[in-house]
Amino acid sequence: xxxxxxxxxxxxxxxxxxxxxxxxxxxxxxxxxxxxxxxxxxxxxxxxxxxxxxxxxxxxxxxxxxxxxxxxxxxxxxxxxxxxxxxxxxxxxxxxxxxxxxxxxxxxxxxxxxxxxxxxxxxxxxxxxxxxxxxxxxxxxxxxxxxxxxxxxxxxxxxxxxxxxxxxxxxxxxxxxxxxxxxxxxxxxxxxxxxxxxxxxxxxxxxxxxxxxxxxxxxxxxxxxxxxxxxxxxxxxxxxxxxxxxxxxxxxxxxxxxxxxxxxxxxxxxxxxxxxxxxxxxxxxxxxxxxxxxxxxxxxxxxxxxxxxxxxxxxxxxxxxxxxxxxxxxxxxxxxxxxxxxxxxxxxxxxxxxxxxxxxxxxxxxxxxxxxxxxxxxxxxxxxxxxxxxxxxxxxxxxxxxxxxxxx
Amino acid sequence: xxxxxxxxxxxxxxxxxxxxxxxxxxxxxxxxxxxxxxxxxxxxxxxxxxxxxxxxxxxxxxxxxxxxxxxxxxxxxxxxxxxxxxxxxxxxxxxxxxxxxxxxxxxxxxxxxxxxxxxxxxxxxxxxxxxxxxxxxxxxxxxxxxxxxxxxxxxxxxxxxxxxxxxxxxxxxxxxxxxxxxxxxxxxxxxxxxxxxxxxxxxxxxxxxxxxxxxxxxxxxxxxxxx
Ligand SMILES: Nc1ncnc2c1ncn2[C@@H]1O[C@H](COP(=O)(O)OP(=O)(O)OP(=O)(O)O)[C@@H](O)[C@H]1O
Ligand SMILES: [Mg+2]
Numbered sequence: 248x249x250x251x252x253x254x255x256x257x258x259x260x261x262x263x264x265x266x267x268x269x270x271x272x273x274x275x276x277x278x279x280x281x282x283x284x285x286x287x288x289x290x291x292x293x294x295x296x297x298x299x300x301x302x303x304x305x306x307x308x309x310x311x312x313x314x315x316x317x318x319x320x321x322x323x324x325x326x327x328x329x330x331x332x333x334x335x336x337x338x339x340x341x342x343x344x345x346x347x348x349x350x351x352x353x354x355x356x357x358x359x360x361x362x363x364x365x366x367x368x369x370x371x372x373x374x375x376x377x378x379x380x381x382x383x384x385x386x387x388x389x390x391x392x393x394x395x396x397x398x399x400x401x402x403x404x405x406x407x408x409x410x411x412x413x414x415x416x417x418x419x420x421x422x423x424x425x426x427x428x429x430x431x432x433x434x435x436x437x438x439x440x441x442x443x444x445x446x447x448x449x450x451x452x453x454x455x456x457x458x459x460x461x462x463x464x465x466x467x468x469x470x471x472x473x474x475x476x477x478x479x480x481x482x483x484x485x486x487x488x489x490x491x492x493x494x495x496x497x498x499x500x501x502x503x504x505x506x507x508x509x510x511x512x513x514x515x516x517x518x519x520x521x522x523x524x525x526x527x528x529x530x531x532x533x534x535x536x537x538x539x540x541x542x543x544x545x546x547x548x549x550x551x552x553x554x555x556x557x558x559x560x561x562x563x564x565x566x567x568x569x570x571x572x573x574x575x576x577x578x579x580x581x582x583x584x585x586x587x588x589x590x591x592x593x594x595x596x597x598x599x600x601x602x603x604x605x606x607x608x609x610x611x612x613x614x615x616x617x618x619x620x621x622x623x624x625x626x627x628x629x630x631x632x633x634x635x636x637x638x639x640x641x642x643x644x645x646x647x648x649x650x651x652x653x654x655x
Numbered sequence: 656x657x658x659x660x661x662x663x664x665x666x667x668x669x670x671x672x673x674x675x676x677x678x679x680x681x682x683x684x685x686x687x688x689x690x691x692x693x694x695x696x697x698x699x700x701x702x703x704x705x706x707x708x709x710x711x712x713x714x715x716x717x718x719x720x721x722x723x724x725x726x727x728x729x730x731x732x733x734x735x736x737x738x739x740x741x742x743x744x745x746x747x748x749x750x751x752x753x754x755x756x757x758x759x760x761x762x763x764x765x766x767x768x769x770x771x772x773x774x775x776x777x778x779x780x781x782x783x784x785x786x787x788x789x790x791x792x793x794x795x796x797x798x799x800x801x802x803x804x805x806x807x808x809x810x811x812x813x814x815x816x817x818x819x820x821x822x823x824x825x826x827x828x829x830x831x832x833x834x835x836x837x838x839x840x841x842x843x844x845x846x847x848x849x850x851x852x853x854x855x856x857x858x859x860x861x862x863x864x865x866x867x868x869x870x871x872x873x874x875x876x877x878x879x880x881x882x
Binding site for chain 2: 248249250252253256257260560561563564565566567568569570571572573574647648649651652
């Protein structure tokens, strides 16, 4: 028998009060882990989106309130496609690429789908006035402008480029590009024919998974979508891939004056709002944790005191048999450590499960367990349990061994 | 070898001073078997606590093998108690949630014996008190007499040279009393010093020597040779 096995055995004699006293601590860790988990992955998602999104400026119809920049084209409001030409002709410094989009809700084999019309680069190049649009930013590039994907892969004729840089070189009238998840849902592969908007489209490619809303979309030629849906020459959004230095500076005011009847928003603004919300949530989670740990500490302390009182005779006997005060202290603090570790571990598991369930439902993000939160949770819970048990343990160690006779 | 030199123990509660031991002088040589008798409240338990190093007397010295017990630190005294002194209690004081064997292992664990050696030694001791078949029973599954025998085995765990017993047969019926006393007598025959508090004349008869604490204040220590 060792101290450790002794503590373990005693713990299971009457586990209910001890485990109940752990509840608040476990809840505190649960809240912290769940919220942290969601904020961390939400931040990662934003960062990832920022990176995968070549566009960093959005031109939107004025009525749009922006909820989620990634689905900024899903609002149903439109503006004339003519704006695209106006922007292209304006040849504003800093504009590297334009990606107009139109989204239409439809269904394929009675599965609801979002058909997104995109304009391939070849359309720009076909119009002589637009030619060289992809090359109008050598100034920016020479100045050490951020290497947007649009820049890097300009001219690369790979349909998958849509997934990463939001543009595509060529796209036929009846070609279709499927998001990763949608392709799986429809059971479609490259070369298949799908009935979309009353016409037969053939699948040009299936995009690799991006973890974004694009995974559940299909893309077709803008003009096909406009014609077949009867929407006319309109778009929902124009995504602009701007040189970031310029995006921060004059570009926004230039864009606004060029297209006064639109709303121009930088991704940075959207992201800042989201990041601020995340920051608030994150701080809130620490407040939750602190409050619940305080409550938990108090309940652990009271249960520990009760435990010391009911074990007076046992403690006195151990002391008569040669147990030092140190041993008795360790007996109770060891128990506290076990409780703390259990509370932290339990909180981590519950919190992670909560985040895994709520994350996709509430915020559309997918979370994974974060081991660093396990460490933080276990350390915090253990510190609280040990601190709360310190005075009870001292009381136990300070018991007078003579009580073994008096109680006889 | 115990030496008590004018040991006085007083308790002060709510302004009343109770003198439980009054300038006791006592010598208990090695291998002695002493019965302490006397009416309730005469200070018998107090004397045992003082002998056991658990309660510093108000004044006077207690020497065990020439070493002044209460000049040691609390922790040194605790260690010495674990090594040299065994206890037997009236209500056995077994740890209720530990098996008989684990109860016997407690002193072994406290003195730092290897976990692997503890059980073998405990089983050997349980065998000595005739309980090897009850090693894994909880105290609640044992009779009173069996529980006291487990406690006796536990007392022997670290092979103490002194055994202090406070009314070891107080909770037992006549038959089990005889049994427990014969074990104690056996331990005495092994060469151990036994100091035993008892109310019962038959029990006291097992001792070599009877010390009488006179009711209330102990101003007189009567020594009488017993059969
Ligand atoms: N912790 C204490 N605080 C105050 N007074 C005490 C304490 N312990 C014992 N006393 C008093 O000291 C005196 C001696 O007590 P002690 O327990 O030594 O007697 P005892 O001979 O063992 O009695 P009994 O035969 O009933 O066990 C009694 O008057 C008792 O009231
Ligand atoms: Mg007594």
